[in-house]
Amino acid sequence: MNDVHALSGAYAVDALDDIERAQFERHLVECAECRAEVDSLREGAAMLADVAPVAPPAALRDRILAEVATVRPLPPQVVEVRPRRRRFPALVAAAAAVVTLGVGAPIAYQALSSDTPSVDVSATERVLRAADTEKYVQRFDDGSRATVYRSKALGQAVIVTEGMADPGEGKVYELWLDHDGEMVAAGFMPKGPDNTVLLSGDAAAAEGVGITVEPEGGSDEPNLETAVVFAFDA
Template sequence: MTEIHALSGAYAVDAVDDLERAAFERHLAECAECRAEVASLRETAAMLAETTAAAPPSALRDRVLADITTIRQLPPEVPTAQPVRRHRVRLLVAAAAAVVLVGAGTAVVVTQPWADETRPPSATVQVLEAPDAQSTTLEFPGGASATVTHSDELDRAVLQTEDMPPPPEGKVYQVWLDQPGKGMVPAGVMPVEEDQTLLLEGDAATATGAGITVEPEGGSPAPTSEPIALFDFGRSA
């Protein structure tokens, strides 16, 4: 599961920037699952907004504060590919519970360390929004496109695709960075989805370009086929 899917919760409550909103709305047009999730989250938010305020029991504040001291803080979760969206939904549920407490009139504020909205943006977003970011876009027959954005300051690059057809059965799209004196160096394998946002591996600041090839499932240490796309970073080897 890619990062674009994980934006559904933030998009539903208008907590994305213009770049993320544009990318997610393009994805939303093609993903029925995300459309359903956004609709459900917006419905929940609307219900919470209509909650009628009521005075809480006088003992509620003392009980909540006492309970907080008995709660064991959870360690950070190790990110995996599949649970990304579930983790975000859990955070939204926790946020919704906090809204219910406020709507009920209580003055208790519970701070959860794992729901910190002040955390820095992801490495992918940092590259896409970097002041020195440079992008190269290629269009394929049939309307598909691929864009590589690289930042020398951050030494990272990001690949974004739209309407990418699936590779042949038993094959994958593999991405490479063209390094001086080394040639094409593996930079990641694309998951099989039409729209992708992939943070590439390797040193983008030294690379002169990037490429995409069709490789056996699992990827290859070196290209075994001619590239279907080559991106020039605009500097000599």
């Protein structure tokens, strides 16, 4: 969508798909106007909850059931993340080829006021708006950017990419958490230049996040020649 601001209404009533929701949540981090609009829309939705319901026509239920019977549901998509632990040898010694550090700084993001009605909040959004969230940014020579958000309190991290190059035919970007030199597989980035991914695993105790280019399906050990590491502040 050309105007991401137009998603605020659908976001407020949880009517976005996963991709649109992730894109809009990334936009909310930077846009105070949209955060205020979402708050206002959710307050309006809460007021509507007090309106007396109107009974639907008696024939509506039968018509809906008849139409549903003609729809063939699709099977759910299952994404497997393998909880592997593998050594990441000589991480510091290979710094010239491997390590690019982002700059960490706490960020404050509160999308909902204390008076906002209770709503379902995604795990990604909780990380982005946590009071202790740290932000680590890496800019690449081709103009692309990757940002890692980490909340120690929640024990989770989110990576947001903008304009990332395609990893190549039969390749995928694999994500890792660095635990005292041991790299633990933490998921994959979907195809496409702009993504928001919640990493699996304990990010609170991690010392950093790594991105590598691997064959589709992932590797048992990270490919050091393609690695970029976001080192968390101590």
